Amino acid sequence: MTLLQKLRFVSVGFLFWVLTTNAHAFSYTVTVAEQELQEYLSLIKPLEKRSRLYRITLSDPRVNLVKGDERIHFSVQMALSLLGAVHSQGSVEVSGEVEYNPETSQFFLIRPQVEAIEMAGIPERTSQKIKSVLQQVISTAFSKVKVYQLQDSDVKQRMLKAVLESVVVGQDEQLRLTLKVF
Numbered sequence: 001m002t003l004l005q006k007l008r009f010v011s012v013g014f015l016f017w018v019l020t021t022n023a024h025a026f027s028y029t030v031t032v033a034e035q036e037l038q039e040y041l042s043l044i045k046p047l048e049k050r051s052r053l054y055r056i057t058l059s060d061p062r063v064n065l066v067k068g069d070e071r072i073h074f075s076v077q078m079a080l081s082l083l084g085a086v087h088s089q090g091s092v093e094v095s096g097e098v099e100y101n102p103e104t105s106q107f108f109l110i111r112p113q114v115e116a117i118e119m120a121g122i123p124e125r126t127s128q129k130i131k132s133v134l135q136q137v138i139s140t141a142f143s144k145v146k147v148y149q150l151q152d153s154d155v156k157q158r159m160l161k162a163v164l165e166s167v168v169v170g171q172d173e174q175l176r177l178t179l180k181v182f
Helices: 001-018 034-041 124-141 154-157
Strands: 027-032 047-050 056-061 072-082 088-099 108-121 145-149 163-169 174-178
Touching: 027 145, 034 056, 034 145, 034 174, 047 124, 056 124, 072 124, 088 124, 088 163, 088 174, 108 124
Parallel strands: none
Antiparallel strands: 027 174, 047 056, 056 072, 072 088, 088 108, 108 145, 163 174
């Protein structure tokens, strides 16, 4: 295929895309099911953070979308050992914002925050200290995690170079990513 033929193909495809998209809004909404997000998060390997005082192991992230929210929520299983003597297991609730990279057509989790910690046998005072350590660990471990990628097989998605306009979880508990074209 010559360069001229490629340019014609791209131009015709772009024109087709513009005509089939709501021309007034110039936006495109991608709907991502909770299961699709889970598949991306399942690729994250267990993480272990050690110091002389503690050992924290994080594993098995599970997506839990919240209707009407703009953040992705998920829980992570945690195993904790303090001073080699106190052992506890529990879970950490985390949420993060979504960022879109138009160059790679990928969506990433950014600015993850620890929302809550559930652990057996750990006093509240100690739990708050653990939460601040966990925030540092999770900020490093879960920042810039890919949560979705536009599909090259979809002509509209392949040609889409846009900015992220909004993120919201719909009534059907699916993540709605709206991209603004112009």
